[in-house]
Amino acid sequence: MRKKSILIDGNSLLYRMFYGIREMTTAKGVPTNAIYGFVGVLVKIEQEYRPDYFGVAFDLKAPTFRHKKYADYKAGRDKMPEDLGSQFVLLKELLRKMEVPILELSGYEADDIIGTLAKEGERQEADTFIITGDKDSFQLVDDRISILYTTTRSGNQFTTVDADYIMERYGVTPLELIDVKALMGDPSDNIPGVAGIGEKTAIKLIKAYHTIDGLYDHIDDLKGKQKEKLLNGRDSAYESRFLGEICVMAPVEKHIEDLAFDGMFTDSAKEMLAELEFKSILKKVDGSDAVLTDHQGDMLPFTRVEDQRSLMGLLGQINQFSRVFIYALEEGDALWMALRAGSQYYFLPDAAMVEAFIGGLADIPVADDVEIIGQDLKQLTHIFNRFGGCIPNYTFDTMIGGYLLNPSDSRYHLSALAAKYLDEALPDDEEFFGKGKTKKAAEDMEVGVLAPYTIRLCDALYRLWKLLPEKIEEDGMTCLMDTIELPLLAIMASMEELGFTIDVGALEALSHSFEKRLLELTQEIYDLAGETFNINSTKQLGVVLFDNLKLPVIKKTKTGYSTSVEVLEELKLFHPIIEKILEYRSLSKLDGTYGKGLIKLIDPETHRVYSTFNQTVAATGRLSSSDPNLQNIPVKTELGREIRRVFIPSAPDRILVDADYSQIELRVLAHLSGDENLIDAFKKEQDIHTRTASEIFGVPMDGVTREQRGHAKAINFGLIYGKQAFSLGKELGISRKEAQDYIDTYFARYPKVAAYMENVVTEAKEKGYVTTLWGRRRYLPEIHSRNRMLVQSGERMALNTPIQGTAADIIKKAMITVSARLAQEGLKAKLILQVHDELIVDALESEQEQVLSILIQEMERAAVLSVPLTVDAHCGHSWYEVK
């Protein structure tokens, strides 16, 4: 029989586990998350793979032969976090107790040791599996060597990478990957590659020429920029190839037969596992394999609901237990659901069955009491609304739960939540259905495949529900969830369904006028430049302005000349072309995003745009809007503002009512800091920027100049954003010193604001997070970084988040009460949009007075602060008129 060999890249795997598994410590506080994940893999090896040879390779700290040749190799890497370093020490101790060979070699990396031993094994006809989280080792793959690749997300589940996989994924052979990397480089290892060549181009070139030698032999086949880039980067490509190629002839002391494996869970190893408090692992190791199959969702029994009888069974179960867990999925036209009720699982295979279920749910006696727990309840609400079901009694949304627990995470789908909170690897929709071109249509998939997948996720939903509400309670956010986020989601669903009506004819006319002017400008710019070029390309524009027209370079970006508005404003005096470019820029933005860009998104039937509102994106608690983003429709310049004329009420007898908070963030700051002087300004309803100017420049309110008010305004904004003297000075065109004087004077006049700001930062450093007035929490790990820039950025977030977030909480509360009042009073008026401090209602003309007063009342009442909240409201026949 062929021998089987398993080699682990210890550094790579422990790193992956460290970042992939949530924090874990022993009772004494020793961090163990990474080693826990690592041991999970060891158990799998012991119980499932049973290799003949086994070893774990590590990097050593000493410089390698790569560093010796190129000093920059792996330069700029962050130091290893302390909590990870300590786990390396523990892991090696554990491996020694397990009598697992530890492979290290001065001057070489783990990859080189593994490559060498894998090739040695091959000569002895052994099959090698390399466990790593590093794609670099893909180059080692051949008939007898494959990679078990682990990603942060999928924990101890591996993707088997063999030659076919690589061909399918990259379109080249494993060996050719070395040359691909030589061209594209690898920023994480500081391997330069060829500047301007990315993954796509590198693969294309290597597919055609196989090696960089082959490529440079035929360099004359190529032309233009690409050829130029390649010629310039020739030395760099060869250097990169040297750095990226794994050495398979390292002078490793141990040989494959020294790695003979015969179990690793020795008594002393088990003792150490007990010390590390890995109880579940000890149980697995001690023989009972029941634990191994626990929670394997694909073994969960479920009922396929496909007829009246089985539907009645499900509804009966819900009637009896009054609680149902729902995971609904929609892909294209397909719609299906997995449910859990009374500890039974059910699968609804298609839209018709879902519709029957929702209808049936409304009819059962306890319908209003049925607690609904789901993942992304806003989406579920759309489904309920589509089939005209009852108003659901939502009690928990796992997606929002995940967001509240850590609003800085990027993904909250069930598999991400399961990985983080249940330490379990489940496939996610992207993995399951594929993406882009290879995406599989759900309609074409076998129910036999779809059902267990969905049921498994529904089971994860259920188990997350057992965990997350408790954590949210511990963090003091239950009230936030129950009284703000859950009631809000149905309102957001309604806003999405209603959409905003567009005067299509007017928008088309506007877009045409933009385009006509753009054509004229293009010609004028070409004439002034004496050449034609792509004005949209910052790169080409840079060449024209700074190389050809020899204008002075004000600022550079990391890729070339900066051509930002600030730079162009300074260049205005040097050349008439600048003004034209500025006008071109603003018009092309206007047309691209709000002219022809918006036209693309209008529903031709209803003449409306239907934005998506996201409740789990902004780390401060704000909402966001997309496709189209209705929260950034122009207002500052008159020309841009014209766009607002095309946003109109949904019918001729209707009207828009717009209400916005005045200075809500500064009022929140006044409240949070308790500063008497700032509170006084708002109690007297003074113009806040004029008052600030009067304070810091020591002049009476009626003696404040326009310039002084402008500077005060910038200071007030800077305050909210936690700006420092440096950037304030830059913005106002004054020196750092002068800006610091402004800030010092401000703090002298508003001493409690100063004290508050200091406090917030101190608290953020102590606790690791900041909170809003309603307890919404945001973690700021960067505040403890060794990188000064990151610390400063963390401090700014610490200062801004409580203010921005409290304002977000307030308007969310207002949305809920406004919406309730509109319904209670039997009005046809509907909330259609929120823009951070502004609400827009589409109402019958006859309702306008009532709606105006509801908006003002409810928004002003949404929070009781130590300063009044004031609201300005207007009615009109377009968004232009009301704001």
Add this chain to the structure above:
DNA sequence: AAGACGCT
């Protein structure tokens, strides 16, 4: 992916 720019 980066730069630029629209909003609060």
Add this chain to the structure above:
DNA sequence: AGCGTCTT
């Protein structure tokens, strides 16, 4: 400070 979109 926080977002989303367009362009190259």
